[in-house]
Amino acid sequence: xxxxxxxxxxxxxxxxxxxxxxxxxxxxxxxxxxxxxxxxxxxxxxxxxxxxxxxxxxxxxxxxxxxxxxxxxxxxxxxxxxxxxxxxxxxxxxxxxxxxxxxxxxxxxxxxxxxxxxxxxxxxxxxxxxxxxxxxxxxxxxxxxxxxxxxxxxxxxxxxxxxxxxxxxxxxxxxxxxxxxxxxxxxxxxxxxxxxxxxxxxxxxxxxxxxxxxxxxxxxxxxxxxxxxxxxxxxxxxxxxxxxxxxxxxxxxxxxxxxxxxxxxxxxxxxxxxxxxxxxxxxxxxxxxxxxxxxxxxxx
Amino acid sequence: xxxxxxxxxxxxxxxxxxxxxxxxxxxxxxxxxxxxxxxxxxxxxxxxxxxxxxxxxxxxxxxxxxxxxxxxxxxxxxxxxxxxxxxxxxxxxxxxxxxxxxxxxxxxxxxxxxxxxxxxxxxxxxxxxxxxxxxxxxxxxxxxxxxxxxxxxxxxxxxxxxxxxxxxxxxxxxxxxxxxxxxxxxxxxxxxxxxxxxxxxxxxxxxxxxxxxxxxxxxxxxxxxxxxxxxxxxxxxxxxxxxxxxxxxxxxxxxxxxxxxxxxxxxxxxxxxxxxxxxxxxxxxxxxxxxxxxxxxxxx
Numbered sequence: 001x002x003x004x005x006x007x008x009x010x011x012x013x014x015x016x017x018x019x020x021x022x023x024x025x026x027x028x029x030x031x032x033x034x035x036x037x038x039x040x041x042x043x044x045x046x047x048x049x050x051x052x053x054x055x056x057x058x059x060x061x062x063x064x065x066x067x068x069x070x071x072x073x074x075x076x077x078x079x080x081x082x083x084x085x086x087x088x089x090x091x092x093x094x095x096x097x098x099x100x101x102x103x104x105x106x107x108x109x110x111x112x113x114x115x116x117x118x119x120x121x122x123x124x125x126x127x128x129x130x131x132x133x134x135x136x137x138x139x140x141x142x143x144x145x146x147x148x149x150x151x152x153x154x155x156x157x158x159x160x161x162x163x164x165x166x167x168x169x170x171x172x173x174x175x176x177x178x179x180x181x182x183x184x185x186x187x188x189x190x191x192x193x194x195x196x197x198x199x200x201x202x203x204x205x206x207x208x209x210x211x212x213x214x215x216x217x218x219x220x221x222x223x224x225x226x227x228x229x230x231x232x233x234x235x236x237x238x239x240x241x242x243x244x245x246x247x248x249x250x251x252x253x254x255x256x257x258x259x260x261x262x263x264x265x266x267x268x269x270x271x272x273x274x275x276x277x278x279x280x281x282x283x284x285x286x287x288x289x290x291x292x293x294x295x296x297x298x299x300x
Numbered sequence: 301x302x303x304x305x306x307x308x309x310x311x312x313x314x315x316x317x318x319x320x321x322x323x324x325x326x327x328x329x330x331x332x333x334x335x336x337x338x339x340x341x342x343x344x345x346x347x348x349x350x351x352x353x354x355x356x357x358x359x360x361x362x363x364x365x366x367x368x369x370x371x372x373x374x375x376x377x378x379x380x381x382x383x384x385x386x387x388x389x390x391x392x393x394x395x396x397x398x399x400x401x402x403x404x405x406x407x408x409x410x411x412x413x414x415x416x417x418x419x420x421x422x423x424x425x426x427x428x429x430x431x432x433x434x435x436x437x438x439x440x441x442x443x444x445x446x447x448x449x450x451x452x453x454x455x456x457x458x459x460x461x462x463x464x465x466x467x468x469x470x471x472x473x474x475x476x477x478x479x480x481x482x483x484x485x486x487x488x489x490x491x492x493x494x495x496x497x498x499x500x501x502x503x504x505x506x507x508x509x510x511x512x513x514x515x516x517x518x519x520x521x522x523x524x525x526x527x528x529x530x531x532x533x534x535x536x537x538x539x540x541x542x543x544x545x546x547x548x549x550x551x552x553x554x555x556x557x558x559x560x561x562x563x564x565x566x567x568x569x570x571x572x573x574x575x576x577x578x579x580x581x582x583x584x585x586x587x588x589x590x591x592x593x594x595x596x597x598x599x600x
Contacts, residue, residue, distance in 0.1 A: 030576075032577070046576045046577075048575070048576060055574075055576065057576070172555040172556070172561055173561060234571075238568070238572075241541060241545070241572075242545060242565075245541070245542060245545035245546050246545050246546075246552070246555060252546070255472040255546060256472070261472055261473060262576060262577045265542075265574065266576055268538070268574040269574065270573060270574060270575070271534075271571070271572070271573055272538075272541075272571070272572040272573070272574070273570060273571055273572070274355075274565065274568040274569065274570060274572070275348070275570070276330075276346045276348060276355065276357070276562060276566055277332070277346075277562045
């Protein structure tokens with residue numbers, strides 16, 4: 001399973017980065033191969049200063065070795081071996097009317113002393129962070145998520161949509177990071193649902209990513225915008241930074257276990273503003289977005 | 301003691317904000333009074349878009365009530381009453397040759413059910429975060445810190461300088477946030493050193509702040525700078541954000557215990573950049589700063 005899934009994310013990285021370069025028409029992904037001293041490594045691909053994408057990364061990694069101490073206590077296990085691989089992407093477009101998007105699909109194994117798998121699971125999801133609300137875009141994104149889910153289980157969309165709203169939440173602000181999508185974790189084999197079935201589900205979601213996002217980019221990338229629109233985007237990106245550095249388990253885990261910093265923090269936006277006590281004008285488009293972030297909606 | 305110290309920080313806030321307005325010659329501090337639902341409140345003063353200061357805050361607060369749950373476990377005590385007051389300031393100047401500065405002086409009391417003080421201590425410090433290294437400035441800042449310390453105990457400067465280097469450290473980057481200064485905490489009465497003596501020491505440091513910082517501002521605020529200098533300042537401010545949101549106990553404590561978000565996060569810089577895998581040129585002024593941040597020096 002680990003070889004099959006790693007091969008899948010390698011191919012998916014190629015598919016996604018070549019499509020994004022085609023859309024951008026200017027910038028190319030810069031590739032960095034890196035090794036993890038304790039075992040494994042990754043292939044980081046970053047795009048900067050494009051026509052469409054201000055900054056973004058589409059990274060894969062496969063790491064293994066002794067489970068780091070902090071994860072041993074997190075999973076409540078002793079000193080065991082592990083393997084983890086995944087694809088992580090974040091795209092920050094230039095145009096404030098094009099939403100930021102994040103996605104991640106990952107697979108994890110733990111082994112006993114004899115090398116036998118004692119636990120394994122999939123996790124991941126994809127979610128959208130707009131700066132201006134186009135209901136049509138949000139509905140499209142969720143519709144694609146739901147279609148991918150429905151092929152595998154009629155309850156998945158509702159369950160993982162809610163998990164996404166709950167997870168990507170800036171509790172200190174009382175608002176969601178964005179308009180959600182899917183989030184799932186610890187997807188393990190049961191009597192009713194095998195690892196192969198989880199693999200089919202997770203790759204279905206991975207394959208749906210470009211369909212979910214690309215048409216939104218195409219629709220919004222050429223809308224004219226003002227400095228005020230750009231300022232609002234940069235202020236909202238401050239909230240994105242707050243979530244990733246204060247609440248996101250993946251980021252904090254990476255920072256505290258000697259991960260490759262530049263690959264972990266490629267998720268941070270290129271330009272960010274913090275303005276003291278900023279509030280959008282009553283009745284403005286900016287306020288309309290905030291309302292939805294404070295009260296997550298059902299989009300379907 | 302609590303009334304005496306709170307009166308002191310009220311006056312110190314006035315002294316500092318009026319001096320800073322005089323230096324800025326343009327922007328005035330905006331004052332916000334706020335109440336904490338569980339008891340107490342504060343007086344936040346923020347300056348933005350000045351001639352000299354791009355963004356800064358000089359805040360005081362005095363809060364009381366039942367010790368929040370997360371602090372009960374942090375201090376390993378049961379449900380006790382507490383009082384805490386302090387002054388916190390962060391100044392982000394426009395000119396990249398003027399360093400950012402941070403300072404904080406605080407006092408804490410805990411009570412038993414009868415209202416008797418069961419524990420009390422002072423804490424605080426002041427530290428400098430330059431974007432370009434002027435040894436003269438760093439030496440001056442540390443010299444003023446040392447003079448304030450030496451009047452009270454010959455070991456304080458060395459001890460609290462080291463604590464500052466250890467605390468304001470971005471462990472995930474392997475570099476200090478800035479060039480340090482003083483950091484002290486849990487300063488409690490002993491046989492040799494009474495609370496009154498701690499009060500005298502902490503207020504001595506508080507009184508030294510303007511002397512430590514203002515002459516640096518005056519010397520550097522009018523140096524001409526390029527867009528490259530400004531970009532470097534904004535990239536380094538990204539590291540400032542990383543420290544405050546990932547490592548700073550005070551910020552995280554505030555965010556997780558329903559503090560006033562805008563007062564806590566006034567410390568975040570106005571404009572910030574994250575550039576993937578940025579490295580300054582060999583032999584540049586930018587690299588010179590990094591060397592010092594990776595290997596904290598003795599400045600005196």
